[in-house]
Amino acid sequence: MEMEMEMVGEADRKEMADEAQDSAMPSPPDEPVGVPAGSSPSGSDSGSDSDSDSDSDSDSDSEAQDKLQIEALESQLYNNPSDYDAHLQYIRLVRKTGDLNKLRLAREAMSTLFPLTPAIWQEWARDEASLVVGVDGHAVIEKLYDRGVSDYLSVPLWYDFINFVRENDPSVCECSVAGVSKGRNLFERALTAAGLHVTEGNKIWEAYREFEQALYQNIDASDAVAKDKQVQRIRNIFHRQLSIPLVDMESTLQVYKAWEAEQGTSQDVESCDISKSFPHVASAYEKALDMYNARVNFEQQISREDLSEAERLQQYLIYLKFEHSVGDPARIQVLYERAITDFPISTDLWLDYTRYMDKTLKAGDVVKGIHSRATKNCPWLGELWVRYLLCLERGRSSESEFCSVFDKSLLCTFSTFEEYLDLYLTRVDGLRRRISLAAELEVSSDYQHIRETFQRASDYLAPHLKNTDGLLRLYAYWARLESKLAKDMVSARGVWESLLKISGSMLEAWQSYIAMEIELGHIREARSIYKRCYSKRFPGSGSEEVCHSWLRFEREHGTLEDFDHALQKVMPRLEELQLFTLQQESRTADQKDNNIRKNDHEKRKSGADITDEESPAKRRKGASQITKKSFLKDKGQVQNAVELRKTGDGKIKIGDGMDQQDTKGSAPDTKSKAYTDQCTAFISNLDLKANNHHIREFFSDVGGVGEIRILKDKFTGKSRGLAYVDFIDDAHLAAAVAKNKYMLLGKKLSIARSDPRKSRKETTGHSDHAESVGMAPQKSNYSTSMGRGEQVQLTGKNTFARPRSLKPLGWDANKSRTNEAEDEKPKSNDEFRQMFLKR
Secondary structure: OOOOOOOHHHHHHHHHHHHHHHHHOOOOOOOOOOOOOOOOOOOOOOOOHHHHHHHHHHHHHOOOOOOHHHHHHHHHHHHHHOOHHHHHHHHHHHHHHHHHHHHHHHHHHHHHOOOOOHHHHHHHHHHHOOOHHHHHHHHHHHHHHHEEEEOOOOHEEEEEEEEHHHHHHHHOOOOOHHHHHHHHHHHHHHHHHOOOOOOOOHHHHHHHHHHHHHHHOOOOOOHHHHHHHHHHHHHHHHHHHHEEEEEHOHHHHHHHHHHHHHOOOOOOOOOOOOOHHHHHHHHHHHHHHHHHHHHHHHHHHHHOOOOHHHHHHHHHHHHHHHHHHHHOOHHHHHHHHHHHHHHOHHHHHHHHHHHHHHHOOOOOHHHHHHHHHHHHHHOOOOHHHHHHHHEEEOOOOOOOHHHHHHHHOOOOOOOOHHHHHHHHHHHHHHHHHHOHHHHHHOOOOOOOHHHHHHHHHHHHHHOOOOOHHHHHHHHHHHHHHHHHOOOOOOHHHHHHHHHHHHHHHHHHHHHHHHHHHHHHHHHHHHHHHHHHHOOOOOOOOOOHHHHHHHHHHHHOOHHHHHHHHHHHHHHHHHHHHHHHHHHHHHHHHHHHHHHHHHHHHHHHHHHHOOOOOHHHHHHHHHHHHHHHHOOOOHHHHHOOOOOOEEEEOOOEEOOOOOOOOOOOOOOOOHHHHHOOOOOOEEEOOOOOOOOOOHHHHHHHOOOOEEEEEEEEOOOOEEEEEEEEEOOOOOHHHHHHHHHOEEEEEEOOOOEOOOOHHHHHHHHHHOOOOHHHOOOOOOOOOOOOOOOOOOOHHHHOOOOOOOOOOOOHHHHHOOOOHHHHHHHHHOOOOOHHHHHHOOO
């Protein structure tokens, strides 16, 4: 099932947000939202009456048009709430009308579905700040900033948050004890989130120092103890900043020396030597400077404007690999946050990030928040929801929170039904473990929740996963819990019976049912199941297998009478199956004989065109060699036989029915499509879950993608991890090959240009015999499951070079020709069948 969730790329999302910010900048505080800048709210005349009338008419038309667009967008969002672009357009138009209540509702609706970009949060906070007054209004805006900084890492948004609190919170402005504590807590939060940002983190540190220095100025000069304590606080902030690799570290060091000189530590800046006054600070500074120099190149690469989005993402991954090798968890987390801010819907990034946090922290509000943001950014990936549920279980979250997250996950659209199955099984796992921990958690938990979850999974997945291992795994788990956890064998057998109604032709379902009964010691019940299924028709050799399985069962568990009874039932069934197999083989042999006779007839018709220089024996050998090369030994590839055609110049050709010389011959072969691979990329090491959508999205930055063909196993139909991707021209193909070793779904792809000429060269050395019998060597479009249009040389027994003097075993020169003819007369299929049955 193809993914239907309509999501925009990260580049489009950022472009839309910037566009929204540019086209809908907040009005000044003294002007209401929706009034154009420079216009008078009172509507006083500033021009002639005619100009006023013209402007009025224009404004009226614009308002009417905006109203129609708003109504259309409301209808669109009602039908498809996940349309990101429609949300942005709707917010922009509502903001233009000045309807603040509707604007708030629009932004709230969008924030519940998507994380908002920092630019959108800044615009929202500024709009509210221009209209609200009083302490209560300021508290509302603080909550908006608080929500905004939790979506993505943004130093400018943190800076706006801090400045708003410093300028508008009365307790902070008055430097009260509560206000100072609130300000410091806010700065520490900002430093935890963005203080390690190599290129922008110094802005938070500088604002923190300014805040503390302002507090120092407000301390009474007579309070020497308080002043000394504040000086030491400022000094500690300097020391902490100088121990972190940040941009402009040298400038920070000079500012620190100047500040120490003011405090009387030294006479002037030049004479201030921190290595003597504070040796531990000097050592930490040198180490931080080395760390910064080691990261300068990485920072330059991820900030280059000439790189494509895919190349920048690859540079982030290289940078992350370096940070992983260093092993600082806080620095790794900050870099992950920076990466997802630039690439918010990169599934590979979110998978790596959540996997790392699960391994590092395992549980806690921080990890839970990361998983929540991951599922909001990439709701179409089932693995992220599974990890979210496991994170909630590690943190021992409430059952209501479990249910809420699980229900949200089922509303998403995944690419495969196996992802839904994993979600249901993960939910059941958590409920099962919750029962065992019910006493410890002091909560009431019963088995009914598990049964209801299994039933929901069966109702939804059974029609789509019929006769699959996934559905068998679901029902086997369900039956095992019914028998062992609920101690209800009646319900356990009912589960298996329900599966047999859905997938009764699946041998594994019967075998698993029997295995459960044997494991529990219910021999009589297992025997009754054998009696029900031994006569059923199963794919392949399944019918024979279940018969032999019953006999083994009776040998190990039954009495002699039970074994004799099983023999009486099984042996006629095995004979029936054996006869059926012989009939099938006979039909196949007859069909093959008919094909051979047909080919012989065609060759006899074309024999008149063979040159007279060739002897009849040589012509027979050549025709026999061509016939043998026309069929493959593998029964699964018989239908791909090579056509024999007659050209206009009197020569026999081996072709695919598509040669231009054959204008009156047979119709071209339409059973298999031939691909030239002239502008095609070959991809290997592809994740088995990857589909055409994933590959097309992977090459979205390259563009020019034509047809995508994922190679699949001819028996199971599953992906083999290989694919061909056609491009419209060589330029796009070269750009695609340049993405070699890039990551897709957690696996590093190998991308190379497909070159079918190699296989054509390999076939040119096998055309000598064709020329010897008067056949022009031709290219063949015959393809196997691997070649996909590549030229394959057909092979067979080499009979044309056999010595003519070679005689069959038992040859008697004195034997009459009549007896020889009678001995060598071939028997028909019916005669062979009668001989076999007599034996």
